[in-house]
Amino acid sequence: MSSPPRLFISYSWSTSEHEQWVVDLATELVNSGVDVVLDKWDLREGHDSIAFMEKMVTDSSISKVILVCDQVYASKADGRAGGVGTETQIISAEVYAKQSQDKFVAVIAEKNDAGKPCLPTYYKSRIYVDLSESDRYAENFEKLLRWIFDKPLYLKPEIGKPPSFIIEPDAPALGTSALAKRVIEGVKADKGYVRGALDEYLSLFSEHLERFRISDDESEMDDRIVKSIEDFTPSRNELIQIITALAQYTDPQAYVSRIHRFFESILPYLSRPPHVNRWSETDFDNFKFIVHEMFLYVIAVLLRSEHIESATYLLSQSYYVPSNSDYGKNATVSYTAFREYMKSLEIRNQRLKSNRLSIRADLLEQRSKTSGVQFRHVMQSDFVCFLRADLTNTDSYDRWWPETLLYATRHYGPFELFARSTSKTYLSRTLSLLGVPNLDLLKAKLDEYASDRTNPPRWQFESISSSVLVGFDQLGTKE
Structure with missing residues (x-):
């Protein structure tokens, strides 16, 4: 098993409340498998605090560094309060510039009066993680963890082979x-x-x-x-x-x-x-x-x-x-x-x-x-073709098998056309599209699907719920 990533937290001793916020963040990270280096835990009396901070930033065993940014941190990092280096836990522009910038990420603990994140000037153009808002804390904490472990949510897919119409000059056109x-x-x-x-x-x-x-x-x-x-x-x-x-x-x-x-x-x-x-x-x-x-x-x-x-x-x-x-x-x-x-x-x-x-x-x-068309629109098209054929054609051979709805078997809501058909005006257009004069005929067909499990489209153990895709209970409920 590989060793956990080591991470150093740089922050400002702004207030006792802020220091406790940082300790709580560090504890969460440790509980999530991160080896956190924090002055509260690792700096002992008599140690050179400035040397400690610089060693942590330059130490090759430290793979990540978090800059916990509030107004005090941003101000002191820019040298506007007390001079650069007076706050021993704050990383200055000079220290930051000497290291690979991929090693750092700013974590926003506070925003200014205009609602903008408090960031050092040298960091303004870079991506940050915002933990200042409680309603999005969990989501953004996950982003932070993914950065620490180098496990991004979105990975670039492997490069495939060019389509035949690109590499073959004799492809028909x-x-x-x-x-x-x-x-x-x-x-x-x-x-x-x-x-x-x-x-x-x-x-x-x-x-x-x-x-x-x-x-x-x-x-x-x-x-x-x-x-x-x-x-x-x-x-x-x-x-x-x-x-x-x-x-x-x-x-x-x-x-x-x-x-x-x-x-x-x-x-x-x-x-x-x-x-x-x-x-x-x-x-x-x-x-x-x-x-x-x-x-x-x-x-x-x-x-x-x-x-x-x-x-x-x-x-x-x-x-x-x-x-x-x-x-x-x-x-x-x-x-x-x-x-x-x-x-x-x-x-x-x-x-x-x-x-x-x-x-x-x-x-x-x-x-x-x-294609430039989202697949959900293709599935909606397929569903409409299927449903209209079943509602208007009596011949069993004159049906439409909705191929794409295999991908809608876990679709837990109505397609957009039917979601908009909560409006009575919109619903009248949708019913015309389906070829039926009123909701009763649509309900009869949906009830038929519900009572006969062999009737709705199935793929082995996968099947669609037409009632869910239509959102029948909400149709025509609004003016």
Whole structure:
């Protein structure tokens, strides 16, 4: 077992109360595994107090030094009271400058009349630990301990490998970046050409998505699918930026029909192209993930920006499919067509012996970190898609499996959309989004989930509580 860190406490003998505060702090640190050197304990009669202080600061066995700062300490450290060095426990600027500054941290015991921490001038620009406020004492004492033990709360992750679209020059691209920039600039400047530019962008996006069709090679199919999904990341982020710009600078209702037609145009990618006669079940799985993820993000961005009516449009409208598609005789399908089962990821889980509850959920969660959209908004989007499908569709095949909610199984409160729906006005918009006219139908569905444990989405022993995610008891309780 390694030896405990040794720490020296520098402080001012301001008042007897302050000295006792320092002793209490030192005692807490000792009880927490720190070997504290304190004059009250270690300086004996007849010893040179100045030599003692300087030895403690320069001693290589002392790994940390705390400067307990109050108004007296700051004043004497700056040499404004009695001259530098007259207070033997105070570290002057000269002593401080001779040592590695990483060895020191200021602990605030007192603030001035303006509420500012009392700090020596030489320390003004450095980070300190504030123990002057009782309501945050425990939290900040933990920060102090983490500094002493070199165990920061946040650690820089190991550097991973660059994504394939960065290091591989032959990675496919849509070639839409110039158009995307034009659309975004036009939206921000309220230019009249935005509609035409957006149509051109979405049309080219849809057409060039063909470039991501997976070709045969000797690698594992699931590896090719995951690589294709990774290669698509810049294009996904480009679309997210455009939808975000529309949501921030315009009323998306003016453009939502174009977004609807865009998703209509990419539906065929989810199944066999007309010219292909031989195929396997996993051949189009990269498109199944890509299209599903894009739809989730479009709904997520609209809901995040409170453009509920635009999201409602995309969820309520049918999507036309060509007669030669794999959707049988159906001329139109609901948005649930954008989420299809991916056998390849199940194969991947087994092949790599990953033992993951959902590779797809893991991918969605990991990829959200480079999207500019917080994952909680993606989960909210997924939950709304799931809930609306269950509330409005009677066919068992026409459901939406909420992949991301695997990460919401320990979510102990309502999503933001439902938390805001405590307002009756807001609630009416949310109910329209879910496709129900009143709370009774929503309650009936939530009661159904509660009474049938096999009904709500489950992953082995993990399941969501739809009632908690909706916060039903608080809905519509305020004007």
